[in-house]
Amino acid sequence: MLLPGLMLLSPLSHAVVAGGIVSLSHQWPSGEAYRKMTFYQQIGNDGGVKAHYFWANQFHFKGGDGGYIGLQNRGNGVHAFNYSIWKAKGWKEGNCRHFSHEGSGVQCDIEYPWRVGHVYKLQVVKEGNLVKGLVNDQMTGQTKVIGIIELPETFGDLNSSSGFVEEYSQGNGQFSSCSAIEAQSSTFFNPAAGDGVRAKQSIKTYGNCDDNFVVQAACNKNACINSINNLGTVASLEVKRVHVVHNTDLGAQVITNSLSDTHEVVVRLGKSSWAPNIHFPSPAQHKWKSIFVDHRASNESLLHVNGSVLSVNKGQQLSYISDGKVWKAVEPQ
Known part of the structure; x- marks a missing residue:
């Protein structure tokens, strides 16, 4: 949705x-x-x-x-x-x-x-x-x-x-x-x-x-x-992975820390690394950086981004880029 x-x-x-x-x-x-x-x-x-x-x-x-x-x-x-x-x-x-x-x-x-x-x-x-x-x-x-x-x-x-x-x-x-x-x-x-x-x-x-x-x-x-290779909205396996504590909300600061030394990170969710809520950090401090979401867990997660809440389910792969004002979703190719 x-x-x-x-x-x-x-x-x-x-x-x-x-x-x-x-x-x-x-x-x-x-x-x-x-x-x-x-x-x-x-x-x-x-x-x-x-x-x-x-x-x-x-x-x-x-x-x-x-x-x-x-x-x-x-x-x-x-x-x-x-x-x-x-x-x-x-x-x-x-x-x-x-x-x-x-x-x-x-x-x-x-x-x-x-x-x-x-x-x-x-x-x-x-x-x-x-x-x-x-x-x-x-x-x-x-x-x-x-x-x-x-x-x-x-x-x-x-x-x-x-x-x-x-x-x-x-x-x-x-x-x-x-x-x-x-x-x-x-x-x-x-x-x-x-x-x-x-x-x-x-x-x-x-x-x-x-x-x-x-x-x-x-x-x-x-x-x-x-x-x-054009991987589109799918993160390479070499993209830095954000640490997810299973069955615990993923806070914005954790993603910010992961982005501190790279231009792109991926949140990979699975059966032992599922977060019920994922909170994106402010786009202002991450201009032209990207966040991928690779959802492989059975349970739904809620993505909190740009003041809205997005339901993310198993099999979805999303990509966002900050323009300094908002996180923009990159269309699949």
Whole structure:
């Protein structure tokens, strides 16, 4: 039963900036430098229209700075190729511009309907102080130049690389919790340099949403794969659990104490951890934090939230986020 005054919220909110989630390391022969690096990517799930994902390949120049080239899902069905180099002087070709956030340099991009499931070959090719960024659809053979960027004369050849996956939704597009991040899956094949030298790869998960039930990653000798799961209003098993004393009301202070060092907690009710009443703390002191309720007990519990009382029964899984004024219920997806 949903009582009047209980506000509903779409899965998007201001709670979590997921940011970087997966990081890839590349191991090249020691001391070598190259005029060309080639990266191969295949996106199995792009996250859909609400997601903002960047599948990036980073590269670095001997004696200079670095850049990245990769595929983006910019949300609302917009796909793009993105290519940037820090401390670049300018550009000779492409839809490019100077940037000054997170350092300075030149960014080039193309909004293009790249296809889920296709393998894309992304290359950076250095000729003198000009670096061309290209992308080739390995399924269709079509090649596009993203841009040609001009470097300072002090930049040497390419000598290292890495990769990452990030979810960069901002503002009203942020998610209510790590459990609500849109699902994605992708494969990074071992990169190549020069005339065919292959790097070895390793992969790790990290960041605000580094949760084994939200993100997984692994490598074999040829490629690294990763996936991010959308759990919706269901709390991950790694979310901090609020201590419930069986057959005793759960007070607001207990939940407050649990939220003191994390952005989300879960109240799990079962046959030996049932509370007849659950009292949410004031939303004012927990802005953009989340509380999950996972009811598995046989007896009904009463949830006291926003001045109202909600009946919660076995099998119900609820999620709330504070906007600083009220606890808003997140709609199941």
